[in-house]
Amino acid sequence: MNYDVVIIGSGAAGLGAAIYASRYRMKVLVIGKDFGGETAKAGSIENYPGFDLIDGFDLMLAMKKQADNLQVETLDAEVMAIARQEHCFAVTAGNATYQTHEIIFAIGAERRRLGLPNERELTGKGVHYCVTCDGPVYNGKIIAMVGGGDASVKGVIQASEYAKKVFLIVRGKKVSAEPINIERLEKLGNKVEVLLETEVKELLGANKLERVKFSRPFNNSDELIIDGLFVEIGAVPNVQLAQSLGVELDDRGYIKVDNMMKTNIDGVFAAGDIVNHFGSFKQGITAAAMGAVAATSAYDDHKIHGELCQYHALPSP
Numbered sequence: 001m002n003y004d005v006v007i008i009g010s011g012a013a014g015l016g017a018a019i020y021a022s023r024y025r026m027k028v029l030v031i032g033k034d035f036g037g038e039t040a041k042a043g044s045i046e047n048y049p050g051f052d053l054i055d056g057f058d059l060m061l062a063m064k065k066q067a068d069n070l071q072v073e074t075l076d077a078e079v080m081a082i083a084r085q086e087h088c089f090a091v092t093a094g095n096a097t098y099q100t101h102e103i104i105f106a107i108g109a110e111r112r113r114l115g116l117p118n119e120r121e122l123t124g125k126g127v128h129y130c131v132t133c134d135g136p137v138y139n140g141k142i143i144a145m146v147g148g149g150d151a152s153v154k155g156v157i158q159a160s161e162y163a164k165k166v167f168l169i170v171r172g173k174k175v176s177a178e179p180i181n182i183e184r185l186e187k188l189g190n191k192v193e194v195l196l197e198t199e200v201k202e203l204l205g206a207n208k209l210e211r212v213k214f215s216r217p218f219n220n221s222d223e224l225i226i227d228g229l230f231v232e233i234g235a236v237p238n239v240q241l242a243q244s245l246g247v248e249l250d251d252r253g254y255i256k257v258d259n260m261m262k263t264n265i266d267g268v269f270a271a272g273d274i275v276n277h278f279g280s281f282k283q284g285i286t287a288a289a290m291g292a293v294a295a296t297s298a299y300d301d302h303k304i305h306g307e308l309c310q311y312h313a314l315p316s317p
């Protein structure tokens with residue numbers, strides 16, 4: 001199966017790229033492991049232009065519908081390997097291999113973990129990384145959120161709809177979130193307690209999380225009994241596939257792109273949370289915008305180099 005462009009990732013960057021590439025009349029395949037990426041799990045989105053408030057999953061469904069209407073092919077699968085064949089690439093996902101002229105990496109980042117010894121064993125058993133996905137289980141319970149940035153504050157606000165008490169555990173000296181979210185946090189009053197300059201040092205419990213141990217005492221104890229712990233401490237970019245092609249990273253481990261989302265490898269572009277563009281400002285709107293730019297660069301490259309590839313998918317428009 002031959003394509004002009006294979007887009008890896010079906011989040012805002014991937015679908016933004018797909019919509020633009022298909023309107024350039026490129027033959028497009030989007031391969032995505034989890035439909036909608038992080039936006040689909042983000043809960044309420046109130047800062048995406050055109051919508052006062054929309055659930056992240058619904059926003060991603062709207063993008064997918066738009067891509068479907070433009071005949072974008074999509075595949076729910078994980079890309080396991082990519083091989084370079086002169087100016088073309090062979091992308092392996094599931095049991096199939098797809099030939100393409102251009103690649104756009106839109107594969108976002110994985111949630112960062114605390115790095116504590118029994119964290120993996122307790123994941124899903126009291127330790128979680130997504131309030132939208134797992135928050136409702138804690139209806140009427142006591143939970144804690146580890147974080148301090150905007151995503152963690154949004155998570156606390158959302159979790160407070162179910163939980164009877166939420167502790168926000170912040171390593172630093174202050175909470176850094178959008179002012180509107182700080183105001184909402186403050187309005188929650190006693191339901192939320194913020195513990196500054198505190199770290200979770202141990203997760204205690206055999207088959208299920210029962211308590212956490214802190215780096216310093218709170219209410220005369222360094223342990224807190226909770227029903228669940230949510231971790232929202234940023235993300236680690238998914239760069240292994242890109243590295244296998246020799247794509248350059250910046251010193252923080254993000255894919256290095258120029259203003260047109262080109263990497264150092266011909267025919268390879270990247271967009272969204274995976275790239276160094278816009279620094280640490282990572283949002284749905286910037287991801288979708290970078291996807292549009294990456295598609296435009298892939299289209300320009302395809303016009304110049306398309307015929308170099310023996311797997312020519314469609315005549316250049």
Ligand SMILES: Cc1cc2nc3c(=O)[nH]c(=O)nc-3n(C[C@H](O)[C@H](O)[C@H](O)COP(=O)(O)OP(=O)(O)OC[C@H]3O[C@@H](n4cnc5c(N)ncnc54)[C@H](O)[C@@H]3O)c2cc1C
Nearest residue numbers: 009010011012013033034037038039079108272273283284
């Ligand atoms: C809790 C939370 C709340 C947020 N709230 C907001 C908000 O209110 N407004 C806002 O604008 N932004 C918000 N964001 C940020 C926003 O979600 C991200 O900036 C956005 O999702 C980035 O899009 P992306 O497409 O770059 O990456 P992602 O959304 O991470 O998508 C990456 C895609 O790549 C896929 N993938 C990864 N590896 C592979 C592979 N090997 N093969 C195939 N597919 C692969 C994934 O499955 C996924 O489909 C929030 C984020 C979080 C965590």
